[in-house]
Amino acid sequence: HPLSPSLLSNAYIPVSTAAALLVTSSTLFFVFTCPWLVVNVSAVFPSCVGIVFLFVMANFIMATFMDAGVFPRANEDEDKDEDFRAPLYRNVEVRGVQVRMKWCASCHFYRPPRCSHCSVCDHCVEDFDHHCPWVNNCIGRRNYRFFFLFLLSLTLHMGGVFSGGLLYVLDHPENLWELHAAVTLTVMSVSALFFIPVLGLSCFHLVLVARGRTTNEQVTGKFQGGVNPFTRGCRQNVQFVLFSPITPSVIVVCLYQSLEEVDAPDSKRLTCPPPLPPKPDPVLLKNHLAALEGGISPLVPQEHASEPSLLQPETHANALTLNSRSLSLKHSSRRGSQRAEIPHASQSGPTGSLSYDSLLHPAGVQPAFLPMDPGLSRGSVDMQRLPARNCSPVFMHINREPSPVRYDSLPKPLMSSIQERREPDDKDKPVQDGGIYDTPSRHSLPQDFRGLSSSRGPTPPAYGSREFLLSSAAYGYGSRSHLASSSSSSLTRAPRTASSPLHFNRSLSPSIYQSLDRQSQLPPSTLPAPLPTSSYGPQKALAYIRGGEKPEPEL
């Protein structure tokens, strides 16, 4: 089931190339050209280039690793109403303009406005811009500014490197074969080669930012004839891109909760809802971290082992739906904890409002509540053992500590079991289908997420950019072990086949077929004005086919 090495490397080639080129060229510039520049031109110039280079690298890393604003898949119970009768589209009015929200078959919710599903990463991204292969990540709401600044600073950097090299070469025209000059010439040519495309892309994104559009919207011509309801004016748009607060990474919150809920009963027993988190103890934290690392590894086999047993009391349909969750770890742990939680609730100390406690403690894992049928939860309460109970009890303390705990050392198998990543095999085939735009995805890092568990007693750890590291592990490079056969079904609303029972897609249910029928029956008049029409090419082709159009494009 794991990805073959060749497929794995396909996704990494552009980003590795970009990173290598950038670092190597810049290093050569600093080593071979800058000493002469410092002496013969000025010290300011190379130091400026150095600062800009630092900025380029920082933005590159952030764009590569930051979570673009991924929406986690919806729980089963959220869309049970939508199952058989729900339309494929739901209209909503945004600032007076009708916007159509499409049902995402993979994620099981109606995509918020500007959200799109990336087929390479196989998740929905908020304010989806595009999937950039050069950073191997989706660009969306949370990391667009880093990508944008990366482009701008890279343009500046390349200009600086080229100019510095030019100054050197012009001063040493006679010994161009000498090492320093040769290296400088090489670096100059690399800069010159990539300068035009990068400059072009920077200008393109400058225009996009000014107009308040995403690449997705621009390329699909969404606001071609109509008005863009998301723009706030040029100045406000720029302000929004550069200075809006970074929203939390929800995907990491959910991941975090799934890990936390594994030990939920124990933690519940230990805490009544405290008003404030306890002060972190560094030594304790170190022990916790060690225990966490040790405790997580057995977690994975536990989860998978417990899945079959959890399935037994369930009906076939529910087993399928339960299996359909991509975050299998999250859901299996939640299921288990949900089941095991109810008997524990009776043991929790009766303090204060009993009603709150009794609801709170089982509901502490409420976000994880999976089975819709109450009979399921009732039936298997005593039978199901909480998966990975043998995690060190220290583990649960970590969840309550507000101080940052570094999760970057979480074992890869855990992360890969959590992540369901699509093969990047169709990244070269962008399919434009009613608003689904796929480009090879990037990895994403969650920035300062806050693991909130309002309904839980234990306080989640503080947000911080350490969770940045967690999601990089969870969401990024460590988690390539997903289905090879996940086809482009997430794009085309066709049922998605899964090679693993864990990832059995619910879209095989009849609802999808019905929704397909419904969509084909939708009269065009019901579609709102800003249709996600295809780009110019197919439109022109259509025009030609109709025969009545002029063959010459009117530009």
Added chain:
Amino acid sequence: MATEFHNLQELRHSASLANKVFIQRDYTDGTVCKFQTKFPSELDSRIERTLFEDTVKMLNNYYAEAEKIGGQSYIEGCLACLTVYLVFLCIETRYDKVLKKISRYIQEQNEKVYAPRGLLITDPIERGMRVIEISVYEDRGSSGSSSGSSTTSSSGR
């Protein structure tokens, strides 16, 4: 006629999830985080309209405060640039602080308002900031109705 769960000690075993109500996002102002204050019909018999609307409005205010582009967000943005984003490792941004406030607020609301009525609010962040999930609990023991019919019974009341 809301079901009162004054003393759930003997009913704790039997409190079971009957239904979930999802409060969707309100996109009329764009992609800012804002939830609809429309009162869902499923909660008609469970909680007073004003209490519910107050909760949602308060949450909307919190999110608006978190996403406000103003002095502090400018400072954070500039600081982030200057420190090559290392500042994110050290400080807690204003958004984070507001999220904590929201978490505490929801906890408090659950404790004071919703749990006595057999409801429970889930923090939207656990649902990807797309919905506010309100779990409706039905007491199996006292009402004598199975959870299968609890939906009808709760709406029928």
